[in-house]
Amino acid sequence: MLRIIKSFSRRVLASLFGRKSTVKIGFYGPPNAGKTSLANRICKDWTGEEIGVVSKVPHETRHVQFKEKVEIKHKGKNLTFKMVDTPGIATKIDYEDFLKYGIKKNEAKRRAKEATQGIIESIQWLDDMEAVVIVLDATENPYSQVNITIIGNLVARKIPILIVANKIDLRKADIKKIGAAFPEYEIVGLSAKEGTNMDEFYEALFRLAKKT
Amino acid sequence: MSKRTFKGLSLHVIPYAEIEPMGISERVKKILSLVLGNKIVIIHGRLRAEEEARLIEDTMAMVDHIKHFKGIELAVIEPNLSDKSLLVKMRYGLAKRLVGDSSALTIIGPSSIVKEIKRDPRKIELLLS
Numbered sequence: 001m002l003r004i005i006k007s008f009s010r011r012v013l014a015s016l017f018g019r020k021s022t023v024k025i026g027f028y029g030p031p032n033a034g035k036t037s038l039a040n041r042i043c044k045d046w047t048g049e050e051i052g053v054v055s056k057v058p059h060e061t062r063h064v065q066f067k068e069k070v071e072i073k074h075k076g077k078n079l080t081f082k083m084v085d086t087p088g089i090a091t092k093i094d095y096e097d098f099l100k101y102g103i104k105k106n107e108a109k110r111r112a113k114e115a116t117q118g119i120i121e122s123i124q125w126l127d128d129m130e131a132v133v134i135v136l137d138a139t140e141n142p143y144s145q146v147n148i149t150i151i152g153n154l155v156a157r158k159i160p161i162l163i164v165a166n167k168i169d170l171r172k173a174d175i176k177k178i179g180a181a182f183p184e185y186e187i188v189g190l191s192a193k194e195g196t197n198m199d200e201f202y203e204a205l206f207r208l209a210k211k212t
Numbered sequence: 213m214s215k216r217t218f219k220g221l222s223l224h225v226i227p228y229a230e231i232e233p234m235g236i237s238e239r240v241k242k243i244l245s246l247v248l249g250n251k252i253v254i255i256h257g258r259l260r261a262e263e264e265a266r267l268i269e270d271t272m273a274m275v276d277h278i279k280h281f282k283g284i285e286l287a288v289i290e291p292n293l294s295d296k297s298l299l300v301k302m303r304y305g306l307a308k309r310l311v312g313d314s315s316a317l318t319i320i321g322p323s324s325i326v327k328e329i330k331r332d333p334r335k336i337e338l339l340l341s
Contacts, residue, residue: 089268090283091268091271091283091284091285091286091323092271092275092282092283092284092285092323093272093275093282093283094282094283094323112275113276116272116273116275116276117272117276119268119269119272120269120272120273123265123268123269124269126265141330141331143331144331145264145286145287145288145329145331146268148288149261149264149265149268149286152260152261152264153261153262153264153265155261156260156261156262
């Protein structure tokens with residue numbers, strides 16, 4: 001409740017006193033879609049430092065992590081963002097899934113416990129966002145209820161959305177399928193790992209920031 | 213409320229009228245208590261976005277505290293109105309406002325039983341463990 005009041009008062013103050021100096025932007029999506037990879041790519045491009053650790057193991061990000069004051073310059077314009085990288089949202093967590101990656105049982109159980117708490121944390125942070133980049137894996141079926149639930153919650157809170165179809169460097173990637181699943185939203189295809197199409201992404205990010 | 217059992221698989225159908233007067237906590241609690249009883253819940257209608265988020269939050273809290281509970285599979289099937297006329301869309305929107313979104317179907321099952329709910333615009337498949 002406190003977060004909702006804080007978020008509401010910030011929006012009212014921003015509309016009364018003009019443009020905000022910093023836009024708080026969240027990276028949301030299912031696990032292993034590449035949220036941290038994209039946040040790292042942006043932070044590395046503009047601050048020289050990364051925001052978090054990336055791995056093939058799902059739920060590598062189990063706590064919300066930030067990068068304050070990331071100043072992005074694009075085509076003569078300047079904007080400062082606060083980057084908020086969130087744990088991937090899922091409806092199930094099974095510690096046995098971590099065993100497949102060679103993680104020992106006790107460590108897998110600890111990861112699973114932290115992952116459940118990370119998901120709760122991600123959802124609770126939704127109210128605090130001013131704009132959200134939804135990162136989807138372009139090789140996966142986009143018609144998952146988690147994706148729809150995240151978007152539905154952002155729409156209900158009137159938070160502007162940009163959808164990123166990540167991993168376009170992979171042969172199985174299908175941006176058109178993501179576009180067909182979410183026709184109301186702007187979709188940018190990119191590869192955070194390879195840094196492909198980042199120019200188009202920054203352009204879309206500036207348009208997104210304008211909507212806040 | 214009706215209940216059907218097929219070879220150890222239990223489906224629990226909840227009519228929209230039954231959950232309509234409930235608050236968010238009550239709805240989520242009812243769904244999760246059925247899912248914890250290893251039932252696949254089919255709701256006539258859909259939860260609001262914030263209720264779906266709350267369902268995920270409470271599910272995660274339970275995964276953390278209840279042994280052998282790994283979570284849920286969740287899917288919503290809605291009528292496809294993309295190729296329908298504006299009049300049909302407006303009629304649907306009005307009916308939704310007046311009587312709630314009872315044209316959708318929400319399927320929620322324990323992930324130990326429902327391995328995956330595959331969805332695309334044309335079909336929905338429940339893959340059981």
